[in-house]
Amino acid sequence: MKILVINCGSSSLKYQLFDMETETVMAKGNCEKIGFPDAFHKHKTSDGRQKVYDSPMPTHLEAVNSVLASLMDKEVGVISSLDEIDAIGHRVVQGGSIFKESTLVDAEVTDQIEALAEMAPLHNKAHAIGMRMCHEALPNVPMVAVFDTTFHWTIPEKANMYALPYEMSKKYNIRRFGAHGTSNKYIVQRTAEMLGKGPEGTKIIVCHLGNGSSITAIKDGKSVDTSMGFTPLDGVMMGTRCGAIDPAIIPYIIKHCGVEVDDLNDFVNEKCGVEGVSGVSSDFRDLEAAAEEGNERAKLALDMFAYQVKKYVGAYMATLNGADAIVFTAGIGENDGEVRRNVMEGLGNLGIEIDIEKNKVRGKEADITGPNSKVKVFVIPTNEEIMIARETMRLIS
Ligand code: AMP
Numbered sequence: 001m002k003i004l005v006i007n008c009g010s011s012s013l014k015y016q017l018f019d020m021e022t023e024t025v026m027a028k029g030n031c032e033k034i035g036f037p038d039a040f041h042k043h044k045t046s047d048g049r050q051k052v053y054d055s056p057m058p059t060h061l062e063a064v065n066s067v068l069a070s071l072m073d074k075e076v077g078v079i080s081s082l083d084e085i086d087a088i089g090h091r092v093v094q095g096g097s098i099f100k101e102s103t104l105v106d107a108e109v110t111d112q113i114e115a116l117a118e119m120a121p122l123h124n125k126a127h128a129i130g131m132r133m134c135h136e137a138l139p140n141v142p143m144v145a146v147f148d149t150t151f152h153w154t155i156p157e158k159a160n161m162y163a164l165p166y167e168m169s170k171k172y173n174i175r176r177f178g179a180h181g182t183s184n185k186y187i188v189q190r191t192a193e194m195l196g197k198g199p200e201g202t203k204i205i206v207c208h209l210g211n212g213s214s215i216t217a218i219k220d221g222k223s224v225d226t227s228m229g230f231t232p233l234d235g236v237m238m239g240t241r242c243g244a245i246d247p248a249i250i251p252y253i254i255k256h257c258g259v260e261v262d263d264l265n266d267f268v269n270e271k272c273g274v275e276g277v278s279g280v281s282s283d284f285r286d287l288e289a290a291a292e293e294g295n296e297r298a299k300l301a302l303d304m305f306a307y308q309v310k311k312y313v314g315a316y317m318a319t320l321n322g323a324d325a326i327v328f329t330a331g332i333g334e335n336d337g338e339v340r341r342n343v344m345e346g347l348g349n350l351g352i353e354i355d356i357e358k359n360k361v362r363g364k365e366a367d368i369t370g371p372n373s374k375v376k377v378f379v380i381p382t383n384e385e386i387m388i389a390r391e392t393m394r395l396i397s
Contacts, residue, residue: 002026002084003389004071007091008130010122011035013063017071017078017085018389025385026078027071031063039063043070051076060126064133088134088143089392091182091384092127093232094120095147097173102150102391105131105143113145119177119231121265144392151181154222159319162230176234178226180208180216183329183382188221190380191325194367203320205313208382209339210330211239211282213305215312217320225319227312233268236308239282242272243308274301284332284339306342313343317350325376326352334381335362344377351375 001020006013016028029043039057044050051073057063071079079085090105096116103109114128131143152160160176161169169175187206192199199221206216213236216226227235229244237243245268253259259267275282278301280290290298317323327333328340337359344354353370354377361368366379 089388093123152178179232209332217316277301
């Protein structure tokens with residue numbers, strides 16, 4: 001069975017084609033800058049063949065068509081006919097209160113996912129577009145939506161509720177939905193394996209640090225708290241998202257700082273975070289280069305980020321009453337030893353220490369626990385795609 005996993009962003013489309021017999025990736029790639037004149041599509045096969053396509057991609061439909069063509073390309077193709085694709089699995093950030101499980105996709109489900117865009121403005125609209133375009137290109141292929149929020153339905157009420165009037169929270173479904181759940185699920189499985197036991201009886205803190213960042217407390221393999229909230233804006237500051245701020249700042253900036261109500265979502269999601277503070281970039285590689293050259297604001301943004309992540313680690317050490325493992329994953333967590341060191345520094349009293357040498361690891365699984373640490377510290381590259389492929393196969397079978 002072959003499953004195509006799609007992760008659609010507002011101007012991007014990432015994909016992986018899996019052979020589920022062996023759970024191996026046959027080909028993968030990404031389309032970037034969709035809708036812009038300099039759009040491109042990079043495609044790579046598992047045996048090392050590569051190609052970059054630069055034909056125009058004014059919409060996601062051209063991107064989907066380019067992906068399908070690349071999978072059958074004479075030089076870099078891995079299938080001879082689109083009939084070989086048995087199903088498509090879509091990553092969806094926000095499932096709201098409607099989707100508590102993965103689901104087969106039809107027109108109604110797509111509309112419902114789009115309607116949830118208010119609670120994931122950077123993501124859900126793009127997911128719905130991706131679904132429609134895939135359906136247009138492959139109308140007979142079943143599709144499954146796998147939600148980042150599903151994993152967090154186990155968070156107890158005391159941690160999932162906001163202190164708004166109870167009736168309002170319930171009537172309007174205002175609660176902590178979280179995100180990165182598919183990533184967390186993968187990390188829990190791998191961490192338990194690395195600890196040499198099943199998820200039952202383990203306490204794990206996952207620091208998923210990427211363009212979007214979240215920290216999650218996991219007990220017995222189940223999410224019990226997470227830093228992202230009603231939307232993926234809550235919690236720590238991120239690339240361009242402000243994270244948790246005093247809610248009174250919102251009316252204040254509307255009144256005094258020239259931010260229009262209609263622009264507010266864009267503002268807090270796209271103009272803030274480490275980019276807003278540093279004025280340099282949302283990419284930690286750029287920030288570290290700038291800080292190295294003496295840019296004080298880049299250094300401040302990096303310090304703020306590590307400090308905020310550390311606060312969540314401390315909070316979850318308290319709520320879980322200790323942890324067996326702390327795991328770093330996603331773009332920053334997997335690659336950025338500097339951030340990991342800054343987050344883990346000064347936690348000796350909580351029994352947490354990392355090994356400075358082992359912490360130099362980049363992009364691969366590693367145990368970076370210090371010699372005197374009571375808590376294991378791991379780097380584990382996440383693999384949301386394989387989780388989506390497995391879930392897709394389960395639903396269509
Ligand atoms: P993700 O959202 O998980 O794809 O993470 C993307 C982010 O990871 C980028 O914006 C960078 O900030 C960060 N990142 C990726 N590679 C590195 C690296 N080698 N060193 C530091 N940060 C990195």
